[in-house]
Amino acid sequence: MSECARCGGKAFYTRKYSGETLCSSCFKDSIVEKTRRTISRYKMIRPTDRIAVAVSGGKDSLSLLKVMVRLYSRRRNPVLAISVDEGVEGYRDEALEHARSLVKDLNVEHTIVSYKDLFGFSLDEALDWKEEREVSSCSFCGVFRRRAIDEAAARARATVVATAHNLDDYVQTFLMNLMHGDVARLGWLDPAYSDDSFPIRRVKPFMEIYEEEVALYAFQTGVPFQSVSCPYMHEGLRSEVRDYLNMMEANHPGIKNVLLRSSLDVITRFSRSSEKEAVPCARCGKPSSNGLCNVCRMRAEVEEHVK
Numbered sequence: 544m545s546e547c548a549r550c551g552g553k554a555f556y557t558r559k560y561s562g563e564t565l566c567s568s569c570f571k572d573s574i575v576e577k578t579r580r581t582i583s584r585y586k587m588i589r590p591t592d593r594i595a596v597a598v599s600g601g602k603d604s605l606s607l608l609k610v611m612v613r614l615y616s617r618r619r620n621p622v623l624a625i626s627v628d629e630g631v632e633g634y635r636d637e638a639l640e641h642a643r644s645l646v647k648d649l650n651v652e653h654t655i656v657s658y659k660d661l662f663g664f665s666l667d668e669a670l671d672w673k674e675e676r677e678v679s680s681c682s683f684c685g686v687f688r689r690r691a692i693d694e695a696a697a698r699a700r701a702t703v704v705a706t707a708h709n710l711d712d713y714v715q716t717f718l719m720n721l722m723h724g725d726v727a728r729l730g731w732l733d734p735a736y737s738d739d740s741f742p743i744r745r746v747k748p749f750m751e752i753y754e755e756e757v758a759l760y761a762f763q764t765g766v767p768f769q770s771v772s773c774p775y776m777h778e779g780l781r782s783e784v785r786d787y788l789n790m791m792e793a794n795h796p797g798i799k800n801v802l803l804r805s806s807l808d809v810i811t812r813f814s815r816s817s818e819k820e821a822v823p824c825a826r827c828g829k830p831s832s833n834g835l836c837n838v839c840r841m842r843a844e845v846e847e848h849v850k
């Protein structure tokens with residue numbers, strides 16, 4: 544392969560969408576630099592923030608933790624790790640092992656919360672009766688996970704939560720919301736979005752980086768890859784959307800980037816014009832759209848079946 548466009552060293556990767564050829568070291572630096580630019584462009588981190596990185600133990604979140612520690616170690620913002628144990632035997636145990644080990648290496652404070660402690664059931668227990676449900680396992684799990692992340696962040700006294708969603712996740716979610724007719728959720732994708740339903744701000748510092756490049760960064764920096772996948776993951780529509788976007792990107796390099804820009808444009812206009820009204824949930828007091836939040840509604844259903 545040719546030379547690195549930045550340092551003249553031995554190149555190992557070419558960005559098809561820009562034609563830039565990079566060596567391993569300049570590639571890794573470029574990921575850190577891109578993340579820094581995204582954070583600054585969308586004003587994701589404030590000078591007094593305590594930053595909690597949501598670490599599932601997958602390669603993306605472990606990479607994000609590494610990058611955030613590198614970016615903020617010399618500044619005043621503390622970087623912490625928070626993890627959620629959904630209670631999926633085998634799968635989450637392995638991921639949490641990876642998380643614990645990296646957190647120890649980086650000397651970062653780590654807060655772990657579990658579904659069992661917070662809601663009284665593990666995901667394994669709750670999904671025992673899932674055949675009867677209409678919602679997919681991941682949508683079901685996601686409702687509890689968002690709440691669990693808030694709890695973990697509150698315990699860690701964080702003021703902002705950084706999640707590892709990358710550019711591919713972002714545009715897939717955008718298209719899937721359109722395909723599900725879920726236009727009201729588009730506002731949540733606004734990089735600067737904050738409202739009462741997320742008491743602690745959420746930011747996505749990897750949202751302008753291709754999934755392929757996050758994986759490459761993980762590989763190049765020795766982040767472990769999980770050997771087990773979640774037994775409940777049935778991606779259905781998402782994997783079709785992913786395959787379609789990958790095919791389009793192969794034929795038209797850079798098209799995912801254009802789609803990201805267009806999505807952001809639509810989302811920003813949309814969230815400025817949409818109303819954000821919330822009323823307290825009758826059971827837990829957290830904001831809800833109709834007096835009972837999704838967590839309490841679904842929790843009541845699980846409790847009924849699990850008992």
Ligand code: SF4
Pocket residue numbers: 629631680681682684685773774775776
């Ligand atoms: Fe939950 Fe789906 Fe992730 Fe499994 S893959 S932990 S069900 S969100």
Ligand code: ZN
Pocket residue numbers: 824825826827828829835836837838839840
């Ligand atoms: Zn509630």
